[in-house]
Structures are given as C-alpha cells and as structure tokens.
Amino acid sequence: MAKLIMNRRGLLKGGVAAGAGLAAPSFFVRPSWAQTENYLNAPTGGxxxxxxxxxxxxxxxxxxxxxxxxxxxxxxxxxxxxxxxxxxxxxxxxxxxxxxxxxxxxxxxxxxxxxxxxxxxxxxxxxxxxxxxxxxxxxxxxxxxxxxxxxxxxxxxxxxxxxxxxxxxxxxxxxxxxxxxxDAYMSAAALAPVLKEEYGTDRRAYHLTADYTWGWTQEESIAAATEALGWETVAKVRTPLGAADYSQYLTPVINSGADVLVLNHYGRDMVNSLSQAVQFGMKSKQVNGKNFEIIVPLYSELMAQGAGEAVKGILGSANWDxxxxxxxxxxxxxxxxxxxxxxxxxxxxxxxxxxxxxxxxxxxxxxxxxxxxxxxxxxxxxxxxxxxxxxxxxxxxxxxKSVLVVRGKENPENQYDLLEIVKVVPAEQVTYSPDNPMFAGGNLGTCNPGA
Amino acid sequence: MRGSSASGRYDGLLFAGFAIATLLAPLLLAPFGAGYPDLLQRFAIYGIFAIGFNILFGLTGYLSFGHAAFLGVGSYAAVWMFKLLSMNVIPAILLAVLAAGLFSLLVGFVSLRRSGIYFSILTLAFAQMSYNLAYSVLTPITNGETGLKVELSDPRIFGGPAGGGLPVPEIFGVDMHTTTDVALFGFNLQLNVGFYVCAAFLIAAFYLSMRIFRSPFGMTLKAIKSNQNRLNYTGINTRPYALTAFVISGMYAGLAGGLLACTDPLAGAERMQWTASGEVVLMTILGGAGTLFGPVLGAIVIKYAENIFSSFNKAEISSFYSFLPDGLRDAMTSMTAAFVGDGWQLTLGVLFMLAVIFLPGGLMEGLRRLAFWRRPGGEPEETAARRPAE
Incomplete structure (x- = not known):
C-alpha cells in the first residue's frame, strides 16, 4: 500500500515537473508588449x-x-x-x-x-x-x-x-x-463553356449540396451558369455535412430523369459521395439517350487521392496545379x-x-x-x-486571376498526377462586378488598426 | 459531514480564497503563459458551465450528455439581443439565462422520466437534435454553419453601429475588449474588462453553488444520488427536485453561453455538438464530481491543454531542448511533439485516464491527498472520520 502511494507521489511529482516544463517555453519566449506605434501588436524587437x-x-x-x-x-x-x-x-x-x-x-x-x-x-x-x-x-x-x-x-x-x-x-x-x-462564382464561370463543349446545351442537372454557406453559394453559382447554357435544374438536394452514407440521396437521382449529377461537396464528403455514385453505376449509365455525367465543381489533389479510381474523367475546377x-x-x-x-x-x-x-x-x-x-x-x-x-x-x-478546369486523369503516372488540366480560363472570363447579386449585401467597412 | 459552525467557517475561507484567486488570476496564471484575456475568459466561462453541470451530476448523479445544447441556446439568445436590442451585455445575459432555463425545463421534463443510461441517451438525443436543427431548418435563426454574428445592417434599437466598424459588446459604455496593461513582478498583466465581468459571474455562480450544496435542497439532491428508491418509498416525490436541479444547471449553461457571446459576439452550432457536451462531463470528472472547486479546476486544465499545448510546434520544442546534444535533442523533440501541437488531445486523454484510474475523485482528490501527505500520520479517510458527525 505504502509502495503504491510512493508511486503515485512520484507520478504526481513527475506530472507537475512535466507540466512546468511544457509551460516553460511559452514563458521564455513571451513577446514584448510595449506598443510604441499606434496599432495593435506593433513589433518592437528584431x-x-x-x-x-x-x-x-x-x-x-x-x-x-x-x-x-x-x-x-x-x-x-x-x-x-x-x-x-x-x-x-x-x-x-x-x-x-x-x-x-x-x-x-x-x-x-x-x-x-x-x-x-x-x-x-x-x-x-x-x-x-x-x-x-x-x-x-x-x-x-x-x-x-x-x-x-x-x-x-x-x-x-x-x-x-x-x-x-x-x-x-x-x-x-x-x-x-x-x-x-x-470562389464558387469563378468555378461556375470557368466550367460553363467547357461543360457546353463536352456535354451540350440540352442537359438535366441534379444537385447534391453540402448544407452550409460554401455549398449554398456554389450550388447557386453552378445552377445559374448552367441554366444560362440552357440546362434544366431538376432538383437541388441538401445533404448534412459529414454524412458517410449517400445512398438515400443517390437513389432518387437515378429515377429523376436527370443526366448530370453535380456534387457540391468537399473533402471527405466529396470522396464519399463520388465513390458511392460511381458504385451505383452512374458513370456507365445512359439517360435520355446520353451518357450520364458527374461534375465536381471544386477539385483538390487531396480529394482525388482519397477517391482514387472514381475521379477518372470527372470534370471540375481548381485554383492552381x-x-x-x-x-x-x-x-x-x-x-x-x-x-x-x-x-x-x-x-x-x-x-x-x-x-x-x-x-x-x-x-x-x-x-x-x-x-x-x-x-x-x-x-x-x-x-x-x-x-x-x-x-x-x-x-x-x-x-x-485565371482559373483551371481540370479532369480526373484516365492513366495517372503516379499518386500525385491524378488531375489533368483541360483549360486555363483567363481572368477576364471569370471576373464579375462587385455588386453582382451573388456577392451583394456586404460592406468592407473601414480598416481597423486595433489601437 | 461537518458541523454547521465548522462548515460555515470552512466555507467562508473557501469562498474568500476562491474569490481572491479569481480576481488575481491574471497574475497567478501569467507564469504559465495563460494570463492573456481570451484564455482567462474561457477559464471563467467554462468554470461556470462546469459548476452548473456539477449541480446536476455531482449532486443528483444524473449524467446529462446534452448540456452543450443549453450553452448554445444561451449564445444564440445573447447574440440576438445584441442584434435587436443593444450592445449592452446585461440584457443579453438575462435573455440567455432565461432562454436556456426554459429550454432545459422542456428537455428536463421529458428526459427525467427515465434515469441512468436512458436519461443520458435522451439528453444526448435532444442535444444532437438541437445541433442538427441549428444547421438545417433553423438556419434563419442560427445562420447555419457560418454562425450568428453581429452585422453592420442589424436593426438595433439602442445605439447603431459606431463609425464604419462593427459595434462591440459593452457594459454601460465600457467595451468588453478594453485591456489595461500593468507591469508587475516582471510580467505584463493584461487586465481585461471582459474577464472581470466573467469573473464576477463566476464568483457569484460559485457562491450560489456553495449555498445549494449546503442547503436542505442540496441534501435532497444528494439523497437522490445515493438512493432514489428509498426516497420514493418514504413518500418524497423526487422528480420536482431533480427537475429543479436540471433547470438550475441548464441556466448556468445558458449564463456561460451568454458570456461566451459577450466576450466574442459569434454563436456557432458546433457549440452544441456532442463533443462539447462530453467536454463538460470530462471537466467535471477530471476536476472531481461532487466537489465545489473541482469542476472549475477541471475546466482550467482542459482549456489550458486545448489552447496552450496545441500551440507548441516543433521549432519551439527543439529550442527548449537546446541544452541537449543534437541526436538526443531530435529524439526528445520528436517524442514530445507527439503530445503537443496537433497531439494535444492525446495528452488530454492520457491525463484523463490517469486521473480516472489513480484518482477516482478527480484532481481535487489528488490535492487532498497531497495536503494530507504533508501532515504526518494523516490519511484522508481517517481525518474524515475524526470530523464531527452531522
């Protein structure tokens, strides 16, 4: 019993010492606080x-x-x-x-x-x-x-x-x-001409959208741009953030008469929804006499790595590659x-x-x-x-600046070479006016120097 | 249990000590790198949250896994008050406490029909429901994932936006952000208005909790924990007592949520997520459930780990080990790095495990044992037995 207490004592002492040790660096590197210039955190040392x-x-x-x-x-x-x-x-x-x-x-x-x-x-x-x-x-x-x-x-x-x-x-x-x-508007503006070229003007799109600010604005932007091409938006369905199973959202897509699926998802959500859509056989389906297509408006290399085979041939946009x-x-x-x-x-x-x-x-x-x-x-x-x-x-x-339209590569050479650049869309084509309704309602205000 | 006079003296000392320590927190915590306003505010706010949770869990033994919902409701209520009424924090806090109280009355009324694990699951379900509602159908009220914020275009009744910037919460004309720097003992102390508002509420919350612990009502709650059936058989209807405790602790959570919004006028749905509910359970158990000061201590330890351990990066650790030879230094750096930076949750997990295994009474039990270990021949149990019986 006494021995056990000794151990615990040692443990506590060790814990205290470790805690003090961990706190020490932050203590020694404390910055100087003196503020000579009239703004917050003005650097005074070197x-x-x-x-x-x-x-x-x-x-x-x-x-x-x-x-x-x-x-x-x-x-x-x-x-x-x-x-x-x-x-x-x-x-x-x-x-x-x-x-x-x-x-x-x-x-x-x-x-x-x-x-x-x-x-x-x-x-x-x-x-x-x-x-x-x-x-x-x-x-x-x-x-x-x-x-x-x-x-x-x-x-x-x-x-x-x-x-x-x-x-x-x-x-x-x-x-x-x-x-x-x-931003989402630029993605839509860059993608639209490529979509027209590749998939035509007579398409029926079905949106699955992550239910938060980014998902909403991207859905709005893509729907507006594709409708301007003559596409019809069949449905916009919101999915909760971080959902693991998309089958309940994907089943209605097949019976909706849509021939394009737009996945407004990001990160792990996109990896899951795209993989499951491919498992549902959507990439090889024929609807309205056309090949069924999937679009992922915002691509990233990390997501492409996660989704693996499923990204092959899928169109999307990127900021840089x-x-x-x-x-x-x-x-x-x-x-x-x-x-x-x-x-x-x-x-x-x-x-x-x-x-x-x-x-x-x-x-x-x-x-x-x-x-x-x-x-x-x-x-x-x-x-x-x-x-x-x-x-x-x-x-x-x-x-x-210019925006990239990218596509999942059919034959990647290595695990970092999953996307091919389809088109570099110049800045003029994706520029919008600051009072565009999709960006309205805000106010920059004035700069705040904090002091 | 102590006799009333001894207990009164002990409580008076404890309360005075607590109040002094709270007011001196910017000085006491400065050596640990925790003496900056945001973290001090968090210590005080989560301290209130945990004290309130302890009134339910520590006294009645009802383990609620949904208390973050009340915190979230309090935050939303406070931000709405900022948006619609005025930037003064007092009405915001009042509405936060009221809204959380009403919501906890509703949740408690339903959940307390069951006890034990079923009660926990019911509260968890309610909290998760609130979280999902805030993300989806209640978006007009909660602003979804982006979180509810003060905007330039708010139709505020008293005091519009000042200049071109966003208005900030204030208490009778003094901004919550206001910080006075005082140099003392080689430390630069940041005395912040927001912190002292939170500290005042923390001291009041602690006092109220102490009075509840010592009152006949508190005794009844403890009786519910030790044997609810016996109480029922003696003809006491326990549910109103448990419900009162539930609502009180819900109002504490609402107060904490309101204060969070007062120090930083933004309310996000993730405040209601189950992990946030779990966090307050951890705080209470780590500090010592059923003790007066334990939950505050637990809140401080967890918030310290979250904010300070997570901030160390490899370069800092490496410079800390600069006295070691290169090879050893790299080894120590990579070993330590696993527990800080992005590994801070690992540290917390280990700490929690150690506390539960070796100190089932939480850190407070550890402190008590330390105190008695210094006194020769003193085991805590024996001392407890020497105390006069109630």
Missing part, C-alpha cells in the same frame, strides 16, 4: 510574428498539414534561407530575403479544428498572447468568415487560406480580410519538393502566396500597420506567383 491558423485535427487536417508546410517554407524564404522559391519569380522585387522591414519573420501556430469557435480562440490566443500581427490560414469557409470577422474586430490583417464560398469576399467581406483563393507551366509554379514546386519530397497542393500554394503577398505589402508600405497593408494590397497587380497576372481588387479584397 522580429515580427505571423499567426498560422490551420486545421491540425478534424476532417480537413490533411489540408491543414499541407498549409503549414507551405507557411514554414514561406518563412524560410522571407528570411533568406533555402532557395528563395517564388521570391525569385515574383514581379515585385521589394523583398530581399532579409526579413520584412528589417525584422526577422517568426511564426506561431494554432489549431482551428475546423470549428468557428476553436478557430477564433486560437486566433485570439495568437493575437493576445503571442503578439501576432497577422492571421492566415484555414480550410473552410465557415471558419474563414468567422476568423475574418474577429480580425476586423481586433484590428489585425487576415489573409484567408482555402475558402471558396462567395460570401468570404461577398456579403461577409471585411476591410482587414483578403482572399487569394478563387503544380503541373502548370510557368516560372513561379516551377520554382515553388521545386523548393517544396526538395524540402518535403512531394509536390504541393493548391491549399499549400494559396497559403504560401498569401504569406508572400502580406510580407511584400508590409515592405512596400514600410509598416505593419493594418491600414498601411490594406492600402498597399488594394488594387495591387502582380505576377510570377504561379497564377499568371493577378489583381487584388480594392472593392472586395478578392484576387482575380
């Missing part, structure tokens, strides 16, 4: 802290891990380590690889868990405790909108990661928030591949670019003051970051 808020646990953890890899690479390049990646191809030559505004770039990380609450908590922690001057990352539109709102309230810049909903730079746009990734033929893409793919041993995903690219764009804006503005950054980014035109000539539009803080 370093500037960026906050990388990505999903490390939960359904989008794969995307989050790839985003974090990209951010670490970006920090290395900004500080002049490694081969410099896209800094060499970037049209703006302000960044010299000696940090930003003479300060070394350091970073802190947080786990969004793909939940708005957790994402806001980790963002707040990075702002309040670690003194982060900017928050970036995320892999869901719900989280992006929530964190963007928080950054606007607190007065730091938010550089959105992977978020595809129209709302992020539409009705929920904020002065302190910027998005490089494309490592197989693109331009100098920026080649430079980024090379340095990412050298460091991690495999090509980057589009989530990695958008996050890397966002980090570089922020750093460049701070360098050009000569300050980390959010209002200075906003001014530097608004209406900024650049090239050499993998997407061709790009504009950060002032009216809604959305990037306008």
């Amino acid at each position: 370093t500037v802290t960026l906050g990388f808020n990505v999903p490390q646990t939960g359904p989008y953890a794969d995307e989050g891990a790839d985003e974090l890899r990209a951010y670490q690479l970006a920090v290395e390049h900004l500080n002049g380590e490694g081969d410099g990646g896209m800094l060499n191809t970037f049209s703006s030559k302000e960044l010299q690889g000696n940090g930003v505004n003479g300060k070394k770039v350091v970073f802190v990380t947080g786990d969004t868990q793909t939940k708005s609450d957790a994402a806001r908590a980790s963002a707040k922690r990075m702002i309040e405790k670690d003194g982060a001057i900017m928050i970036t990352g995320g892999s869901s539109s719900g989280v992006a909108v929530a964190v963007q709102g928080l950054c606007q309230e607190m007065g730091v810049i938010f550089m959105a990661g992977l978020t595809h909903s129209n709302d992020t730079t539409g009705k929920d746009k904020k002065a302190n928030g910027f998005r490089h990734f494309f 490592w197989k693109l033929d331009n100098a920026g893409t080649a430079a980024f793919t090379k340095s990412f591949g050298q460091k991690y041993g495999f090509p980057p995903s589009q989530a990695a690219q958008t996050c890397y670019v966002q980090a570089l764009l922020y750093a460049d804006a701070a360098q050009r503005a000569g300050t980390f003051n959010p209002c200075g950054i906003v001014e530097a980014l608004e209406g900024f035109e650049f090239d050499g970051l993998g997407n061709g000539p790009t504009l950060y539009r002032a009216a809604d803080h959305q990037c306008f």
